[in-house]
Amino acid sequence: MTHIALDAIVKNFGAVRVLDGCSVAVDKGTVMTLLGPSGCGKTTLLRTLAGFVEPDAGRVRVGDRDITDLPPNRRQVGYVFQSYALFPHLDVAANVAYGLRVRRVGRAETQERVRKALDLVSLSAFADRYPARLSGGQQQRVAIARAMVLEPEVLLLDEPFNALDAKLRLSMQIELRKLIERVGITSIFVTHDQQEAMTLSDRVAVMRAGRIEQVGTPIEIYDRPRTAYVAAFIGRANVLAVDVAAGRVVADPAIAAARPDGPAWLVARPENLTLEPGGEGAGWRGTVAFSTPQGATIEYEVATGAPEPLRVVTLRKVGEPPLPVGTPVRVRAVDPAACVVLEDGPDGA
Amino acid sequence: MALEAAARPRAPATLLRRILHGNGIWPAVPALLYLFVFLALPMLTLLAFGFVTIDRGRVVGDTWTLDHLKAALSDELVWRLMWRSFWVAAVSSLLTLILAYPVAYLFAETKGIWRTLILVAVISPLLTSALVRAYAWLVILGGRRGILNQTLLSLGIVDQPLRILNTDWAVLIGMTQIHLPFMILPLLAVLAERDRRLEEASLNLGASQTGTFFRVVVPMSVPAIFAGLALVFAISYTNFIVPQLLGGGSYSTLAVQVYEQTIVVLDWTRGAVLATILLTTCFAFVMGIVAFGNRLARWNEATT
Structure with missing residues (x-):
């Protein structure tokens, strides 16, 4: 069942057409990766889904709701930023509690949900630390907990492993995949790393110059690339x-x-x-x-x-x-x- | 590492090389020397005048005395003037903050030519002296024929001219306007350089634009807010031109008293004692503001 549908999204920045009729459908509970080189529009597409970018044409649907015209703060969309964008003036617990506080959730319930979210990413011991005192991997987990505590319908991740060193990257990829499977949340990743796309996704959408070149399972795309570009981008x-x-x-x-x-x-x-x-x-x-x-x-x-x-x-x-x-x-x-x-x-x- | 360095005997040659290489505090030495000779020494001399007895420009007697300080501190007038200096400075600092923040925020939201225009508009008042600007307020606020009252009267908004000049209001208005750039400039820098993704994150977590402003933008600018408050408080607390010109002849503050005792009455001892009180209390208040700001921005220590 399709959970997220991006339908013929067009976006121009000035004279540059960044998205040129992108359509992607993601099934409920699955992980989709938007894969492409830098500048292909994959992050813009993700930001369109979160509401940070208003498309010039096309519709965005989550579940059976059309959210194209909703402002970002009224969408039930979790977003993990490339460099995590944790609030430096709030400690870990307050960062995770942020979304609950603005929703005026009760004190006891907030505490309970924050505790659970931090447990989920094994960071309970760091609740009173400021983000600047955390390692890159820990910051990423706080960012994920901060998004997940609101129980969003979908989770969007913009190159979440970019800021991590190679060794940590692989273990975090596997951890995150397990977490997503445990929670069963529909997710979209953005990455330029084909290996990462293979590890994390149920389906991959290869993007090129504002267009979707091919969508399929990682194996389909590897075995049956539809264009030479896709063939060269996924593997050698x-x-x-x-x-x-x-x-x-x-x-x-x-x-x-x-x-x-x-x-x-x-x-x-x-x-x-x-x-x-x-x-x-x-x-x-x-x-x-x-x-x-x-x-x-x-x-x-x-x-x-x-x-x-x-x-x-x-x-x-x-x-x-x-x-x-x-x-x-x-x-x-x-x-x-x-x-x-x-x-x-x-x-x- | 540190232990090793400390244990190693330091040869004079090494010290010379360190000076020449400009390590540590050595680059600051010319400036420190200048400040010592032309700021610290004269100031210490002035303050010392408060602890001796001076008669007709000559030091009388050969002992230090606390009598003058004691006399000043037991004088109720001094305390009243200090209180007025304090609240006028405090209120005008808060007023500058309220007026400066929107300007700095607007600057951060604009681009290109508009940015330059705002910056020029903020800085240009600094090109004229505070005295000139105080006189300008005199023209605007003054009596029946002042610009403000003429406008209000001719528009029929008031039928009696407002008495603003020679009141606390005139002093507050003048000080706030004259010190505005010192609040805007620190805010400009911080607001223009801020990380916009934090605001996107806040929106994404469900906060409104207003909520994001008060929960993210303002807290993140707390260090700049308190830098501006400390700066504006210090220059307002010690300003004697504005209270003298806009407050009128009978209006006085601690700073005005220092000026009058030293220049008009020529009672240097009392002038010096009041200056000592002005300086110490100003220092204490500024330290208080900075300490409070640091407490609110404890997270900032973690990032540096």
């Missing part, structure tokens, strides 16, 4: 210019493609390619240009004469050295069915 991908004739990609061996004849683009993940030494036989011919042993795998760059080298990841056997640079090799797809054939190439070519 080789995008090759190829020709399609009679329902097959002209290559050796040929790959099935349900596309009309003509030029097309083939997307192949590095781990779906394999290479064999020797210049004779089927496959793309090239020479090893670079190799990086990664422990369990070896990553190769193979120069084939195309502008971009082919990236190939192969499993490494114990004691096996990588092929030396300059070795002539043949590259083939491990599973041709896992390759994706697209009509549009990188940058809409």
Whole structure:
């Protein structure tokens, strides 16, 4: 059941069109991630949902209510800011109690709800500290508790892990995912980190220049990217210019493609390619240009004469050295069915 | 680390190098020297006059005495004047705050040319002397032919001219206007640089715009509010031009007395004693204001 619906949202900042007809629907109790590079409009879209940005066109719906024209303080939308925006003049308990105080909730009930919210994020021991005396991870948890204590219908998080160091980031991502599942709140994340999107979300909306490029589960988007942009943004991908004739990609061996004849683009993940030494036989011919042993795998760059080298990841056997640079090799797809054939190439070519 | 540094004997060469490198307080030495010679010494001399007996410009006797101070402190008039100095300064400080806050807030909300215009408007009164501005108020508030009364009379709002000049009201009005920039400037800086996301967070948590203003914007500006209050209080408490000009001949405050005893009556001892009282009480009040502000802004210690 759709819980949050953003319908054809348009927003211009001066002459710049930041959002160009964005539509996203999020099911109740699921986590959606808006993924895209900086400047693609993902934060603006989130701010539209919270009411900080008034869209020029389009509607915002939460549940069966149209909230497009509601001011931010009348929306039941929890928001976790990028740098948390905790009130520095209030201690942790007062920060969490803020929303309850402005709603004139009774003293005893406020205390009880604040205690529960702080328990939820394991910060009960820090109730009387000022935010400046907390670590980044603790500040983030206060920000989440402050939003959750109001039992909002939806939770919005704007790059919540940006301010954390890499090690803390992963553990907080998992913690937050567990918390969201426990509470069962519909959530939307904004991030530019594809790994974070994979870890946290039920569904991912990839954004590009104010438009939604593709929406799907992380696996769908990884396996079946609809454009070369999505393929390159989620994980790594080789995008090759190829020709399609009679329902097959002209290559050796040929790959099935349900596309009309003509030029097309083939997307192949590095781990779906394999290479064999020797210049004779089927496959793309090239020479090893670079190799990086990664422990369990070896990553190769193979120069084939195309502008971009082919990236190939192969499993490494114990004691096996990588092929030396300059070795002539043949590259083939491990599973041709896992390759994706697209009509549009990188940058809409 | 600190222990090690303390334990190490400091060679004179190191000290010289530290001076040349400009570490610690050394960069401030020229300014401190200047202040000592041209502020602290003359002031100490002046205050010392209160503890000796002076007759016809000469120190009489060779002992210090507390008699003059005791006499002043047992004088009921001194206490009355101090009370008036205090409440006039306190009320005008609060009035400047009430008038300054909207201006500073407006400045923070505007951009470009409007900002520059507001800033120029705030600073430009400082380009004329306080004396000139006090005279301007004389013209505006003065008698039947003053601008204010003429306007009110011709509009038919009052049928008798208001008696404002030579009252507390005139002193309060003049002081508040003249000291307004000293309140606006600290507020400007803090309000213009404030983090707007905190206000978004407040709205998001359900507070209204007004609620956000009083729960977030004002508390966050408490350090600036109290800096402005301390500044305006100090200059209002010790101002003798405005009470003298706008309060009229029989209107007096502690600061006016210091001026009159020293310059008109030429009783330097009493002038010096009153100056001592003025200075110490002013210092005490300002410390009180600052301490109260720090208490309200305890969170601020955590951020620095």
